[in-house]
Amino acid sequence: MRMIFIGLLLGKMGTQLWLAWLNRRAAWAQKGAKAVPFGIMTPERYERSLDYTLAKNAFGSWELVYDGLWTGLLLFGGVLPWVAMEAAQLLGLGVMEGWGSLLGYSLAFALCGIVTGLPSLPWEWWAQFRLEAKFGFNKSTLKLWIIDKLKGFVLGLVIGCPLIAVLFKLYLSFPEHWYLGGFAVLAGFQLLMLVIYPLWIMPLFNTFKPLAAGVLRDRLMALAQRTQFPVEDIHIMDGSRRSGHSNAFFTGLGRWRRIVLFDTLVEQLSEEQLEAVLAHEIGHYKRGHVLKRLLVGFGTLAIGFGALGWLLNQAHTGFFSLFGFPKNGPMIYYAFLVLSLLSEIFTFWITPLLNRQSRSHEYEADAFAKKAMGSSAPLVGALHILHEKNLSQLMPHPIFSGFYYSHPTLVERQKALEL
Numbered sequence: 317m318r319m320i321f322i323g324l325l326l327g328k329m330g331t332q333l334w335l336a337w338l339n340r341r342a343a344w345a346q347k348g349a350k351a352v353p354f355g356i357m358t359p360e361r362y363e364r365s366l367d368y369t370l371a372k373n374a375f376g377s378w379e380l381v382y383d384g385l386w387t388g389l390l391l392f393g394g395v396l397p398w399v400a401m402e403a404a405q406l407l408g409l410g411v412m413e414g415w416g417s418l419l420g421y422s423l424a425f426a427l428c429g430i431v432t433g434l435p436s437l438p439w440e441w442w443a444q445f446r447l448e449a450k451f452g453f454n455k456s457t458l459k460l461w462i463i464d465k466l467k468g469f470v471l472g473l474v475i476g477c478p479l480i481a482v483l484f485k486l487y488l489s490f491p492e493h494w495y496l497g498g499f500a501v502l503a504g505f506q507l508l509m510l511v512i513y514p515l516w517i518m519p520l521f522n523t524f525k526p527l528a529a530g531v532l533r534d535r536l537m538a539l540a541q542r543t544q545f546p547v548e549d550i551h552i553m554d555g556s557r558r559s560g561h562s563n564a565f566f567t568g569l570g571r572w573r574r575i576v577l578f579d580t581l582v583e584q585l586s587e588e589q590l591e592a593v594l595a596h597e598i599g600h601y602k603r604g605h606v607l608k609r610l611l612v613g614f615g616t617l618a619i620g621f622g623a624l625g626w627l628l629n630q631a632h633t634g635f636f637s638l639f640g641f642p643k644n645g646p647m648i649y650y651a652f653l654v655l656s657l658l659s660e661i662f663t664f665w666i667t668p669l670l671n672r673q674s675r676s677h678e679y680e681a682d683a684f685a686k687k688a689m690g691s692s693a694p695l696v697g698a699l700h701i702l703h704e705k706n707l708s709q710l711m712p713h714p715i716f717s718g719f720y721y722s723h724p725t726l727v728e729r730q731k732a733l734e735l
């Protein structure tokens with residue numbers, strides 16, 4: 317049984333390394349080319365985008381091996397149970413009962429998350445201050461980076477701990493069917509986050525300003541009117557505080573919906589191109605993508621809780637001793653710890669399915685934008701600039717992009733747009 321899980325972990329890691337290797341070979345083969353697909357960028361810039369791809373690929377592959385070794389050590393080397401016991405002892409926790417002890421255990425769970433996450437910090441630092449910086453994308457400072465980490469940590473405690481304590485309570489009160497309640501609680505939480513996240517959480521990290529009155533605003537508001545997408549404001553986010561990458565996105569639901577443009581994007585695109593990007597974002601809303609994605613999220617959540625319920629029913633067979641946990645004790649605490657590390661070896665395999673759905677949504681939003689703009693030219697122009705500025709890889713290996721890409725490649729999008 318232990319070997320099965322080790323095999324699953326190695327299988328995922330091997331697949332990831334293989335995908336990275338495929339894409340690395342594709343990028344190597346494209347280097348030194350004189351012709352750039354669709355003439356999207358200059359040959360020099362194209363070369364640089366391939367260098368960026370290769371640098372990220374090498375970094376990512378080393379990180380994968382490191383992460384795999386660490387996860388293996390945690391799960392099969394006795395490190396996770398040791399951390400779990402130390403955390404519980406540090407907080408003076410005993411039998412799991414009553415809200416005080418439940419909150420204590422959820423705090424211990426968070427503490428374990430921090431300790432087990434520490435080894436990845438140097439990698440995150442390197443990615444931001446070495447890799448991204450080398451290609452001119454890093455705009456963050458060490459101070460801002462540390463503050464971000466601390467904010468994320470406090471936020472995780474404030475939101476996560478009570479939620480975990482409620483799930484623990486459900487398990488203690490209804491051990492047979494607790495996962496049904498657990499699913500309902502988390503689904504409700506996801507819905508709530510859809511509203512709270514753009515309103516209260518994102519402003520903790522970035523400044524949002526309504527787009528100033530003027531020609532651009534009039535133009536974008538007119539588009540919203542024309543497509544029957546009434547918004548009060550279009551928000552500009554100071555993405556340039558941390559990164560040179562540019563983007564636009566759509567969040568929220570119903571009357572809390574929000575369209576956000578990065579300040580970097582507004583700088584890079586013409587007014588007509590920004591209008592096309594906005595039309596694309598409106599397309600996501602009009603085609604019901606937010607709701608569809610939410611439903612798929614609920615589906616995966618239901619499967620996750622089903623698995624968790626099954627796992628806990630195996631507790632008496634000594635399932636958790638596979639990972640070095642004692643046969644008795646706060647089982648739900650052990651189960652959450654094990655699953656927080658183990659879940660990825662299962663969810664990894666549905667990534668391509670989720671991405672496939674996401675890519676079909678992108679095509680639909682593109683088609684909507686083309687119709688709203690009366691031409692595909694503005695969106696194609698915007699996408700060219702975005703890819704050029706972000707040094708996006710133009711022709712990733714098809715298996716690699718099929719697995720990981722939430723958006724079709726530019727070449728695919730342009731083909732579909734110009735059909």
Ligand SMILES: [Zn+2]
Pocket residue numbers: 596597600678681
């Ligand atoms: Zn999109």
